[in-house]
Amino acid sequence: MKVRVHVTLKNGVLDPQGKAIHHALEGLGFAGVNDVRAGKLIELDLADGTKEAEVEEMCRKLLANTVIENYRIEGAESAA
């Protein structure tokens, strides 16, 4: 089974990379870009039946740094 983990910076955490992308978009003439936040998408190919709780643990232990990042899990089976 394929699971996607979206890792994004917490609200309020300054995102220098997002800011640089924002400036670059403006430089290309795209008007009306209010803000840009950059994150990561991690795709996991997991054994069928892997519980969401286990993916959560992967996020907390390694995939996200919860001091500055949030994570969102997509496509996992919820714990039964």
Added chain:
Amino acid sequence: MRSAVIVFPGSNCDRDLAEALRLVTGARPATVWHRESALPDRLDLVAIPGGFSYGDYLRSGAMAAQSPVMRAVAEAAERGIMVLGICNGFQVLTEARLLPGALMRNAGIRFVCRDVALKVENSQSAFTARYDAGEEIIVPVAHHDGNYQADEATLDRLEGEGRVAFRYAGEVNGSARNIAGILNEAGNVLGMMPHPERMVEPAHGGTDGRRLFEGLLETVGPPA
């Protein structure tokens, strides 16, 4: 003083750090590969060098923080052994949660590589014993992810408990409250972005970094 330098794949300041320790303590530190699950016996100091451990994949220091040797380092820190993390070593210590906060991409996006002025905020720790509080020293930085961030409560706590060891005298990388180096609660773990090991002999252009190692030696004493 008996010391060990941890080496990860991608470490690149390990030799400079070992040489600085040899110069000051007179004893060559052991070098410990990341796959080791134990540290040498009777250590006084574990030093985690700068570099790009594991290519800094995922986040700077994230992979290294999960390596077998870091479990041994965490145990050593718990026992009160001194732990010094410089640059990537600081990033590893935050990722391993031995120090609070996180080191993010520099606010100005660019890699910063230059000498900076640091203010010594706490001269009471083993790492800063040979400096005067409020003294300004010159030590180089070389990093892309040195932007120290933590929530306000953590920052207040660090300041209140005298755990900010060094502060940048001017803006360098966007760090909250210009923090350049912090101590853990017990005071035996220091993480700092600047490189004291690159300022230990006159040919380096200065010797302000040398006193950090001298202070450690003074606190710990010569090898038994």
